[in-house]
Amino acid sequence: MLQFEGVTFGYPTDELNMMENLSFSVNKGAFVAVIGPSGCGKSTLFRLINGLEVADAGTITIEGEDVAKKKNFSAFMPQKDLLFPWRTIGKNVALPMELTKAPKDLQEKRVAEVLEQVGLSGYVDKFPNELSGGMKQRAAFARTLLSGAEMLLLDEPFSALDYLTRVEMQEWLLQQYSHFHKTILFITHDVEEAIFLAKDIYIITDERPFAQMEKIPVPLSYPRKREDLKHPDIVELKESLIGKLRKQVVL
Numbered sequence: 001m002l003q004f005e006g007v008t009f010g011y012p013t014d015e016l017n018m019m020e021n022l023s024f025s026v027n028k029g030a031f032v033a034v035i036g037p038s039g040c041g042k043s044t045l046f047r048l049i050n051g052l053e054v055a056d057a058g059t060i061t062i063e064g065e066d067v068a069k070k071k072n073f074s075a076f077m078p079q080k081d082l083l084f085p086w087r088t089i090g091k092n093v094a095l096p097m098e099l100t101k102a103p104k105d106l107q108e109k110r111v112a113e114v115l116e117q118v119g120l121s122g123y124v125d126k127f128p129n130e131l132s133g134g135m136k137q138r139a140a141f142a143r144t145l146l147s148g149a150e151m152l153l154l155d156e157p158f159s160a161l162d163y164l165t166r167v168e169m170q171e172w173l174l175q176q177y178s179h180f181h182k183t184i185l186f187i188t189h190d191v192e193e194a195i196f197l198a199k200d201i202y203i204i205t206d207e208r209p210f211a212q213m214e215k216i217p218v219p220l221s222y223p224r225k226r227e228d229l230k231h232p233d234i235v236e237l238k239e240s241l242i243g244k245l246r247k248q249v250v251l
């Protein structure tokens with residue numbers, strides 16, 4: 001579904017390119033976690049996929065077409081929930097439909113449906129500051145869903161949450177994944193989170209510029225339980241991933 005072919009990119013202000021001749025692909029329906037050290041270019045990958053940045057060389061295609069022509073194919077959810085504080089939850093979630101000028105009654109109907117799906121019915125007229133961190137993230141996720149995008153780009157969506165809320169949100173996201181069958185790319189710093197959620201982990205270990213991401217399949221099927229993380233193979237996988245990341249930090 002998503003294909004990078006020989007992609008080179010660097011910000012004009014940076015001395016070194018971020019990535020050089022990078023190729024990888026993501027299949028439809030995949031759940032990919034991207035891990036790598038801070039500043040290595042994970043968020044930049046997302047900016048390239050949703051067309052906020054343009055590759056200096058190489059091609060990025062979605063279903064064989066250049067990303068520039070596929071603007072609404074992916075929806076980006078940043079680390080901070082980015083709800084507008086002056087808009088109610090309902091009005092925040094309706095935003096993608098407002099932008100496409102969908103009829104008001106259809107907007108209201110879809111907003112009510114999606115808020116129910118994320119466990120927030122009854123919050124349509126509340127303001128973001130009346131919700132907990134996890135609820136705000138779910139509202140932001142609901143808005144991402146209403147964009148109608150096939151591919152969700154989630155950039156450390158849970159990193160600002162406390163541990164228990166984060167664990168609940170991970171379980172919740174897996175339910176959403178099995179329900180909506182979207183393709184998910186998920187950036188995280190947390191190796192355990194990557195293992196618990198993803199089918200495949202793409203890890204960036206090269207020094208800048210990076211030319212590849214190693215693809216590591218997670219040997220677990222869905223649905224998953226937290227106990228799965230205690231399986232010896234999984235513990236070993238976790239240690240090996242931490243080892244790969246640490247090697248990068250020490251260098």
Ligand SMILES: Nc1ncnc2c1ncn2[C@@H]1O[C@H](COP(=O)(O)OP(=O)(O)OP(=O)(O)O)[C@@H](O)[C@H]1O
Nearest residue numbers: 011012013014036037038039040041042043044045
């Ligand atoms: N809009 C921008 N303009 C110029 N340079 C940028 C921009 N965004 C990021 N960079 C550069 O890219 C690097 C960080 O890239 P990016 O945000 O993709 O990293 P990351 O892997 O997501 O890091 P983190 O894990 O800390 O979020 C920084 O070194 C910064 O110099």
Ligand SMILES: [Mg+2]
Nearest residue numbers: 042043044155
């Ligand atoms: Mg980032």
